[in-house]
Amino acid sequence: MAELPAALGAAIDALMEGRQRGDLHARAGRISHAYRAGATSTGVVREAGDALAYAVSRLPATYAAVRHVLDRLVERCPDFAPASGLDVGAGPGTASWAMAEAFPTLSALTQVDCNRAFLDLARTLAADAVSTALRQPVQRLADLVGKAPLPQSDLVVLGYALAELAQPSQGEVVERLWAATAGALVIVEPGTPAGYQRILAARDVLIGLQAKILAPCPHQAPCPLVAPDWCHFAVRLSRSRDHMAAKAATLGYEDEKFSYLVAVRPALFKEANAGRILDRPETSKIAVAAKLCGTDGTVAVALVPRRQKPAYAAARRLRWGDELRLGRNAAEADASPEPDASPDCLD
């Protein structure tokens, strides 16, 4: 279960002290209604109270999704040690926290957003953060669609903001973000068919600019999924009392679905040697079955049979979004290999 960094949770709790839960609930409801209706933050987050309601009701989920994606980047590029970060459409600094947590090497951070209430909240929430970069970001109140220059940064994150840009500007903004990326560009969107379509369009733009796609795709080929299927992932996060109040929720957790893309400069790139699991693996007494996007650019169900005991035991621990390696030497992972060991096995 994903958790917020303790300091961020405590900073949100401190701002909630003495505030009416009814007011929080009303503001969070307006924000969520506006998002569902396709409106942008600008129209609905107008003042500090709205930004705080977003931080209570949406930030935990967007943080969990961005953190999950950055962990995939760390997995694929363990030696990547970004010094500078750029959080675009930063809101209350959600991705900034995820960057600082995933990459302690970060020493400078720029946050760009067109909403003053959000940027002010980002600064307040990070006032006591351990990371100096997080505590003292450079903030730019700017419209992404304008021509304002973006600082060259090792790591650039656009979290849940592409949807807020008018469709004709999205490709141009992705191009500008890539131009500002010295190492890795991460884009995260809601895990809806529409969010996936925006990710696909961004992927095309980036491949056209010679970017290398590091995740989730284990290949550079066109996406093999066919509508109505779409590539998305999920992360489970726990809810605080205020989070539950903001959403009038009864469960102590929620599942956030998201789509994403990590594109890197060629110097950081390594070919994937494992496929990506595209749904919750199903475990039966016979096998673990996982829908897998493979390194060859195709999607298939991979089976890890129970008779391959160590591989089966390992596969039972795999989750949606994890990597799964298939290979001819599956038997090496098996304490008692069968002579007819299937090639569709955990390596």
Ligand SMILES: C[S@@+](CC[C@H](N)C(=O)[O-])C[C@H]1O[C@@H](n2cnc3c(N)ncnc32)[C@H](O)[C@@H]1O
């Ligand atoms: C849904 S919020 C996401 C905030 C944060 N990244 C997160 O994941 O929680 C979208 C953010 O994008 C910002 N945004 C939308 N359009 C923008 C634009 N044209 N220029 C700059 N920021 C923009 C909004 O102000 C808002 O902070």
